[in-house]
Amino acid sequence: MKNILISMLCLLSVISYAQPATGDVLIKNGTVLTITKEVLENTDVLIQQGKIKQIAKNIAAPKGVQVIDATGLFVMPGIIDAHSHIALDVVNEASSPVTAEVAVGDAIDPFDISIYRALAGGVTTSHAMHGSANAIGGECQTIKHRWGLREQQEYKMEGAPRTIKFALGENPMRVHGEGRKIQPATRMGVEQVIRQAFAEGKAYMEAKQKYAANKKTDATALPPKYNRRLEKMEAILKGDIIIHCHSYRADEIYMLLNVLKDYGVTKICFQHVNEGFKVAPELAAYGATASVFADWWAYKFEVYYSTPYNAAILMENGVITSINSDSGDYIRHLYHQAGKTQRYGGLSNDDALKLITINPAIQLGIENRVGSIEVGKDGDIAIFKGHPLSIYAVPQMTIVDGIIRFDINKDNDDMRIDVDPEALPVYMHHSQHTHDHDRCMQDVYEFFEMGGRQFYFHNHRH
Amino acid sequence: MQRQIIYFTLGLALFLGVLGTSYAQTAKPITGSFALTNATIVTVTNGIVENGTLLIQNGKIIAIGKAVAIPDGFTVLDCSNHFIYPGFIDGGTRLGLSEVGSISLTQDDDEIGEFTPHMQALTAVNPNSVAIPVTRVEGVTTVLTQPTGGMFPGTAALINLVGYTPDQMYAGFKGVIMNFPSSAKRGQFDRRSDEDLKKAEEKALKTANEIWEQLALYADITSKAKADERLDYNPEMDALLPVYKGEMTLLLEVNKDKDILSAIKWVKEKKIQKVAFTGVAEGWRVADSLAKAQIPVITGPVIAIPNRTSDRYDAAYANAGKMQKAGVKVALRTNDAENVRNLPFNAGFAIAYGMDKEAALKAVTIVPAELFGVNKDLGSLEVGKSATLFVSTGDPFETSSNVKYLFISGYQVPLDSRHIQLYNEFLRRVPGFQR
Structure with missing residues (x-):
């Protein structure tokens, strides 16, 4: 009896994690950038129990609801980053060209200060991704920036679709071909590694289906041996997991489209996709989406023929496009990165803002929950002084599920939680020409010890 | 035969036509x-x-x-x-020295050795780097391009972003780079203990002092040498000599607060007449000391993460403004190679987080021009x-x-x-x- 009681208590605590705390706020008199509809001047947004309840002028504050005066300020949906590695203890399981079985959701770090810094840039949701060491990497995790909470589980965005990392080109070639002398060492090899995984996944799926069909009539029927890696491949084939594929060159992007066509897989977002602009019509025709950098290039050879006009060309050709950070630095100013598309391609305010709100939401399959200010959506809001696309914009307040998680007026000197007073290293990011904000290849060089300062001092490692 | 000649002539005309067109389009x-x-x-x-x-x-x-x-x-x-x-003038870049980040043979900024002040950035500037037109079309016309690496990695050069040879690009300023001994970690991968860091700093400071003693000796000997007396070839000391004599600027890279204070003391001690501090990421912590020492600063990138996890999220954004308000003469830099074009946005962020608008504009124009002694022209x-x-x-x-x-x-x-x-x-x- 006692044991049952304890188990029930445990179960209750698990359930309570699945429903994180929500709040009520009324944001008064702001310029509301709804994204999916028009810009509303002098308008109020009411959030109750973490959801947007009403968008109108002169909403009377219900009892007990905190009122935020946004007069003269811009109110936009919380910014979404479709590619980041913040809040992760570990990024790469670089031990095999295919590691579909692992999941970064098991390695969330709720104490990473990068989460707070991202909030201070208006970002409420990010896609914590596995790294790019493997052709098929691990499962990723869509998280909400509920800074202050201490449990891994509380950061996972409940109900967000599953996603997985694929990677083409130099990174898997360098790690496995150059580093371990196994396939893939070329872009030909990358294709075959992926085809092999899909073929095995398909055979596994068919064996399970055959067993399910025969088990009632055939007492000797056996299911295939349980295989976690192939379970994932099966889920991808069934469309239960969205692929987010690290990619740069046009040829490799086109290659993956052909492989996916052969296996009937349609849910695909290409990440980085620096040469996406060269095959934009093919991407659009397939229904593939693209999540790009604003202006990164030349950090390695496969990005030498890039252009910051990538986003503009993709949008013009009908590809749903987002701008991502892949960086603990850039995640803090995605609004500025989106602004660069106005210089490089003349995007309208609406289109530029879509790049960091509704479009990444679509790519993560969470567009019914976040990415615009609409009644019924999550109460995730960023409030800016100055238009968010202006260089002079300063985020003032960031709200997640109706709870204020960043407030510039309550920003203390040290916002860490659970601080080890001894652990206060000073990192000189400025002192050398490092770009170590990027973590896409984190843990790989520790793993292989193939580094040396060349890797640390010269490489962007996206 | 005649037909072949006609075809040949037509072909040639077509070829030349195409050639002519392509030239006309460039x-x-x-x-x-x-x-x-x-x-x-x-x-x-x-x-x-x-x-x-x-x-x-x-x-x-x-x-x-x-x-x-x-x-x-x-x-x-x-x-x-x-x-x-x-x-706009960028006060610190690797533009022209770096082509493709991950391919070391296309990187000409980082020579082997701790004491190589004679390495000339201007020598290795590639006037045809793809990044040069990419940069200038955004209004950044002039950059300091600099060697990196050891304690004295080389001599930086100011270049205008047009020209067929390095000399045609040269904008009239050179300065010797010094990476001042530091007690800071180089990044998250740096696993040295505090004690090891301190030891490394002390050792580096000792080396720097020894170099300066030798330099004093070298200056003394060369000044007393008769016309027909030839000293052994010493390109390192020859490169540092103008700094010792106060004829050339020492560009001293320093970032951590304690290191900045130690550097202020060091340049005073060594009586270095022409000096600018570069980087200066934690200048905001010691802004008054910098202002009092009247040492100009080339800081950046502004768009960067803080150096300490305990810092306010906007520590790097606000740094330039805090130094400027304390009375420090501030120029800006990107410290970048392929994305030097983001210099104007760095100035914009400095303004958003507290720098006076006019001061930020000057920090990418007249202040670096004065600092580099090219304000007659730029x-x-x-x-x-x-x-x-x-x-x-x-x-x-x-x-x-x-x-x-x-x-x-x-x-x-x-x-x-x-x-x-x-x-x-x-x-x-x-x-x-x-x-």
């Missing part, structure tokens, strides 16, 4: 006499001239004003609703200065603005780069390709 910098009219002229040093005209002749600015008559033969460029700014729009300037459709720090015309060293430079060419080629692909 726009090149041109010289001439230009009148930029109806512009808002932001001179930086003498206020703003509304609805003014700026004349360019023989590579120089020859007139600025409201009532300037346009002489015969001048090409008129209407700049209605547009703004003229002096070309850094502001004044009669007699080099026509190194750009015309912007709006506030040049805003991402929504575009550069409309560009002049460097008196040449009108076409607004073209590989990035723009790719845009033009792929925005709408040639239709009709099937499969």
Whole structure:
């Protein structure tokens, strides 16, 4: 009896994690950038129990609801980053060209200060991704920036679709071909590694289906041996997991489209996709989406023929496009990165803002929950002084599920939680020409010890 | 036979035609006499001239004003609703020294050795680097390009972003780089203990002091050497000697607060007359000491994460403004190679987080020009200065603005780069390709 009681208590605590705390706020008199509809001047947004309840002028504050005066300020949906590695203890399981079985959701770090810094840039949701060491990497995790909470589980965005990392080109070639002398060492090899995984996944799926069909009539029927890696491949084939594929060159992007066509897989977002602009019509025709950098290039050879006009060309050709950070630095100013598309391609305010709100939401399959200010959506809001696309914009307040998680007026000197007073290293990011904000290849060089300062001092490692 | 000759001739004509066309399509910098009219002229040093005209002749600015008559033969460029700014100067980059980040054989900034002040950045500048047009079309016309690596990695050079040879690009300033001994970690991968860091710092400081003692000796010997006496070839000391004599600027890279204080003491002790501190990421912690020491600063990137996890999220954004408000002379840099074009946005972020707008503009124009001793030619729009300037459709720090015309060293430079060419080629692909 006692044991049952304890188990029930445990179960209750698990359930309570699945429903994180929500709040009520009324944001008064702001310029509301709804994204999916028009810009509303002098308008109020009411959030109750973490959801947007009403968008109108002169909403009377219900009892007990905190009122935020946004007069003269811009109110936009919380910014979404479709590619980041913040809040992760570990990024790469670089031990095999295919590691579909692992999941970064098991390695969330709720104490990473990068989460707070991202909030201070208006970002409420990010896609914590596995790294790019493997052709098929691990499962990723869509998280909400509920800074202050201490449990891994509380950061996972409940109900967000599953996603997985694929990677083409130099990174898997360098790690496995150059580093371990196994396939893939070329872009030909990358294709075959992926085809092999899909073929095995398909055979596994068919064996399970055959067993399910025969088990009632055939007492000797056996299911295939349980295989976690192939379970994932099966889920991808069934469309239960969205692929987010690290990619740069046009040829490799086109290659993956052909492989996916052969296996009937349609849910695909290409990440980085620096040469996406060269095959934009093919991407659009397939229904593939693209999540790009604003202006990164030349950090390695496969990005030498890039252009910051990538986003503009993709949008013009009908590809749903987002701008991502892949960086603990850039995640803090995605609004500025989106602004660069106005210089490089003349995007309208609406289109530029879509790049960091509704479009990444679509790519993560969470567009019914976040990415615009609409009644019924999550109460995730960023409030800016100055238009968010202006260089002079300063985020003032960031709200997640109706709870204020960043407030510039309550920003203390040290916002860490659970601080080890001894652990206060000073990192000189400025002192050398490092770009170590990027973590896409984190843990790989520790793993292989193939580094040396060349890797640390010269490489962007996206 | 006759038919073959006809075909050959036709083929040749076609070939030459194609060749001719492709040459015609490649726009090149041109010289001439230009009148930029109806512009808002932001001179930086003498206020703003509304609805003014700026004349360019023989590579120089020859007139600025409201009532300037346009002489015969001048090409008129209407700049209605547009703004003229002096070309922006980046106080610290690797532009021209670095082509592809991950390919070490295309990186010419980091030589082997701790004491190599004789390594000349100018020697390794590739005038045809793809990143150069990419940078200049955004209004950054002049950059300091610098070696990196050891304690004395080499001699930096100021270059204008147009020219066929390094000498044609050279903008008239060189400075010796010193990476001042530091007690800070180099990044998250740096696993050294605090004790090891301290030991390394002390050892490096000892080395620096020894180098300076040797330098003093070298200066003494060379000054006393008779005309026919030849000393052993010592390129390292020869490169440092002008700094010792106060003829050349020492660009001293220092970032951590304690290191900055220690560097202030060190340059005073060594009586170094011409010095600028670079990086200075934690300058805001010791801004008053910097101001008191009257040492100018080249800081950046502004758009960066804080150096300590305990810092406010905006520590790097606010650093330049805090130093400026404390009275420090501040120039900005990107410390970048391929994305030096983001210099204006770094200035914009500095303003958003507290720097005076005018001070930020000066930090990318006249302040670095003065610091590098090239303010006779660069850094502001004044009669007699080099026509190194750009015309912007709006506030040049805003991402929504575009550069409309560009002049460097008196040449009108076409607004073209590989990035723009790719845009033009792929925005709408040639239709009709099937499969």
